[in-house]
Amino acid sequence: MRAAVQFLWPWAGLAAAFLLAPVVFSSPTALTMESVMGIMIIFALSYNMLLGQTGLLSFGHAVYYGLGGFVAIHAMNAVIHDRLAVPVVVIPLVGGLAGLGFGILFGLVSTRRAGLVFSMISLGLGELVSSSSFILRGFFGGEEGVTTNRAKLAPLLGLKFGPQIQVYGLVAVCCFLCIAAMYALTRTPFGRISNAVRDNPERVQYIGYSARRIRLIAFSLSAFFAGVAGGLAAINFEIMNAQQLGAQQSGVVLLMTYIGGVDTFVGPILGAIIVTFLQINLSDLTSAWQLYFGLMFIAVVSFAPGGVAGLLFRHWEAARSGAWHRLAPAYAMVAPGLVAALIGVVMLIELGNRRLTDEGSPMTMFGVAIDPSSIAPWATALGLFAVGAAATRLLWPKVADAWALVDKGLQARGRA
Amino acid sequence: MNPALELTGLTKAFGLAQIIRGVSLEVAAGERHAIIGPNGAGKSTLFHLISGRIRPTSGEIRLDGRRIDGLEPFEIYRRGLARSFQITNVFPKLTVFENLRCATLWSLGYRYDFWRPVERLRDAREKTDRLMEEIGLGPRRNVLAGVLSYAEQRALEIGVTIAGGAKVILLDEPTAGMNAAESAHAVALIRKVAAGRTLIMVEHDMGIVFDLADRISVLVYGRIVASDTPERIRANAEVQEAYLGQAAGP
Structure with a gap:
């Protein structure tokens, strides 16, 4: 039944x-x-x-x-x-x-x-x-x-x-x-x-x-x-x-x-x-x-060979074993840098795309009017990406450590 | 009665290099036969020829009286000859249970069935469970083969080889790379699975060979220089010179 x-x-x-x-x-x-x-x-x-x-x-x-x-x-x-x-x-x-x-x-x-x-x-x-x-x-x-x-x-x-x-x-x-x-x-x-x-x-x-x-x-x-x-x-x-x-x-x-x-x-x-x-x-x-x-x-191939399903499955397993308290703080530390880097990448792509396709006419991005032919948005984008990427790289070991602990816990459970 | 396996004038050349130079050999049903010889003598090549992995240049191979040379490996397997590999060769992303069950399916007649659930095949499950106990991997049922310890993988290798109930089994260096305790365990397992079957094995450990084999063939540079009982092989001067002298040396 x-x-x-x-x-x-x-x-x-x-x-x-x-x-x-x-x-x-x-x-x-x-x-x-x-x-x-x-x-x-x-x-x-x-x-x-x-x-x-x-x-x-x-x-x-x-x-x-x-x-x-x-x-x-x-x-x-x-x-x-x-x-x-x-x-x-x-x-x-x-x-x-x-x-x-x-x-x-x-x-x-x-x-x-x-x-x-x-x-x-x-x-x-x-x-x-x-x-x-x-x-x-x-x-x-x-x-x-x-x-x-x-x-x-x-x-x-x-x-x-x-x-x-x-x-x-x-x-x-x-x-x-x-x-x-x-x-x-x-x-x-x-x-x-x-x-x-x-x-x-x-x-x-x-x-x-x-x-x-x-x-x-x-x-x-x-x-x-x-x-x-x-x-x-x-x-x-x-x-x-x-x-x-x-x-x-x-x-x-x-x-x-x-x-x-x-x-x-x-x-x-x-x-x-x-x-x-x-x-x-x-x-x-x-x-x-x-x-x-x-x-x-490219991101999936390099960082998550198991794909979205693989990521979800790993997190589901971790959540079921009650290991969120280990992962959440690590993720919270990495998130700001990661988000900043992603926004930087998106801005760079869009600015470049605008310059190449529409000869740099003004545009709006994230609700803000931007002039892609001025230097300021480019500097902002580069800055966001550089700082964000550096912060992510610096803090990522925390996430890796948290996962190592979670995996150890899961293995111990598997043996029990 | 036909010999279980019969080789007649078997040769194999890779280009100009003659690896097997006319091997003739008869192995009786139920016999435990060991093939020994120095490195590069052609022992593995001989196994590849018998199991269909490579084709002989000339000569004949008969399994239970029927020609099998020139057949595909799976056809030879279907006629009752299974082999293990020197380097563990299982299915790393499948569990121990799944490895063994896959190896039972053909012999139980399930073939390429894509219309019935494998979980419902009670005979396959029961046979797999028995097999898993026999090779001592019962507690490792749901572990992926790729993460087993070396000795466990070697046991699984033997399990996959015998799963289909083949009458003739070829084992290629089943104890290579094992420590003494693991070897002893493997020998006990081989003795057990050889019961009621014809066993042909390549093995480097002379202790194991003289302990297990009913007959021993000595292969040197692609030729069998002697094929006899362990006692007579031990006493054979030619063998002493060609092989055992080296092995027993310092």
């Missing part, structure tokens, strides 16, 4: 989150964003089946997302053209099957080897597909891409999936099912052997498994889920173009997954939510938003 409750509550919580999100944040923009988040969660989790679970670093995962989306959008147009009685809810599955098909096809080539060879082939295949999108204009629609109208498909139980809230509903249901399915996959013999392949592909061969076969299955299943995400994207945006399967999109999914954390199942979910949120909101605030992504990625 208790085990059943423990098993069920995360899933009940997840379902509740899907139900409450459009109620709490109900504006049209928020609804669109929530739909995109759902799609990106599936995409990022599918990517982590390769990176975190099987140890395969792909630079071309958007191929399966994009091709799934293109096949889905052509399927939608065919349904509309021939007036078939096919409702929208079937389309994500069409995208998934397309992803699976291409996953098996390209997987046969790329999963023969692991490591660097796999990564390079994935990059090559990504370039191949994205350059063929300029040649096969009939399928990829050239520069403009291919458009559709989801409301023209057959209704299901009176739902035409025209309004965004209905699309959100479809995304939410698909996302929930995909999360459950991908989680279940990690807990099968295949899932465990995938982890073994990640850890030590050579030894797997001496416990009866072909590492190559495991990689191919993981790759194909991962492409299936990426295709489902692509199919949902086709429904949501009603347009597909070559950008969706290019190197940039492959980079975004890597970024999301890594920022969220590859070592845990929930990591990519958090990463997809955070990155999507920032992509949509940050781009309204500043034209240099991609630079911030780059910096964030």
Whole structure:
């Protein structure tokens, strides 16, 4: 009974989150964003089946997302053209099957080897597909891409999936099912052997498994889920173009997954939510938003290899063992310097961006009018950064010491 | 009856370098066979050839009468031959339990199953639990293999090797790098797991070799110069000169 409750509550919580999100944040923009988040969660989790679970670093995962989306959008147009009685809810599955098909096809080539060879082939295949999108204009629609109208498909139980809230509903249901399915996959013999392949592909061969076969299955299943995400994207945006399967999109999914954390199942979910949120909101605030992504990625890789999920998990463990009294003072000491340094960095980026793009016209930052062509804001920014960075560097050992004590406490508990 | 393992005229050359120069050997079912020889004699290469890690240049390898040379390592494993490694070679980010369970799955017929939960596989869990007790790692069940002590990792290495119930086991220097107490422990473990199986091992510690082995083969520069019972090997002049003389020297 208790085990059943423990098993069920995360899933009940997840379902509740899907139900409450459009109620709490109900504006049209928020609804669109929530739909995109759902799609990106599936995409990022599918990517982590390769990176975190099987140890395969792909630079071309958007191929399966994009091709799934293109096949889905052509399927939608065919349904509309021939007036078939096919409702929208079937389309994500069409995208998934397309992803699976291409996953098996390209997987046969790329999963023969692991490591660097796999990564390079994935990059090559990504370039191949994205350059063929300029040649096969009939399928990829050239520069403009291919458009559709989801409301023209057959209704299901009176739902035409025209309004965004209905699309959100479809995304939410698909996302929930995909999360459950991908989680279940990690807990099968295949899932465990995938982890073994990640850890030590050579030894797997001496416990009866072909590492190559495991990689191919993981790759194909991962492409299936990426295709489902692509199919949902086709429904949501009603347009597909070559950008969706290019190197940039492959980079975004890597970024999301890594920022969220590859070592845990929930990591990519958090990463997809955070990155999507920032992509949509940050781009309204500043034209240099991609630079911030780059910096964030570098920061995570250097200072928190476990990603956001890893950080949260560590703090949760510490909090549960009642070690906050050790961490809080250390954090309080470091915070002012860290915040000052971050403000300094943001100011420098924005000032530089303004000078380079708008010839240094006046701007407002943090609610203050600033003239980027005068020396004062630059000096302030540099000063904040220098002093803040120095203070952080000086005081950081306090945080490290506090964590050392916390870890020791946790270890002692683990042994007890 | 077929020998458990039979090598016929086995050679291996890397470019111009002849490492294995015509090895023929028969190991009977249930035998505990040790392969000894000076450094660079080709002992590890011989194990790599038998287990499929590298392919022979010429010659034949038969497991229970069937050719296995040229097969992939996992195919050889599926026919009943498992091996351990000289340098510990387990799954560092998986727990002890998970390491051992992964190693039982194929033999229990679960293969590439991605449709049933691994936690529900009672036979795999029970077999893993038994195995964990057998190799003395019961109390370390949920510890990541990467943080085990050296001797514990060596025990896990043997556990992963025997988990699938292979009939023929190759152990590559199972006690290398251990202190006396750890070695004694490892020897007891090897004796236990060798029961009912055919064991072939490479080992440097002559005490252990003469204690454990039913027969000993001496490999020198890619050739077997003698293959006999421990007593006769001890008395063999050629072996004395080629190997034991050195080992026994100051």
